[in-house]
Amino acid sequence: MPVMNINVWEGFSEETKQKWVKGLTDLTVDLLNMPPDKVTVILHDVPQYNWAQAGTIATDPEFLGKSRNTVIPQKEFK
Structure with missing residues (x-):
């Protein structure tokens, strides 16, 4: 049956995680018609x-800007 592995920045409270896990479980139960x-x-x-x-560690003070780099570098092919 479904196993969801979710990577998340540390620091969310146990209460927040419980609400999130409950919501994910409820949604999965509803969509896949299975017991919790x-x-x-x-x-x-x-x-x-x-x-x-995007090549930037999240502790970098400019992470939000640097990690939103959507430009694809152009390479010359020889």
């Missing part, structure tokens, strides 16, 4: 210094 005991959610707390996007 068949749905597994695993949250992985990842420190920001171990998270990177």
Whole structure:
């Protein structure tokens, strides 16, 4: 049955995680028409210094801007 592995920045409260996990489980139960005991959610707390996007570590003060780089570099093919 479904096993959801979710990587998330560390720091969310246990209460927030509980609400999130409950919502994910409820949605999965409704969409796949299965009992809740068949749905597994695993949250992985990842420190920001171990998270990177677009070549920038999340602890970089300019992470939000740098990680939104949508320009595809043009390469010359020879």
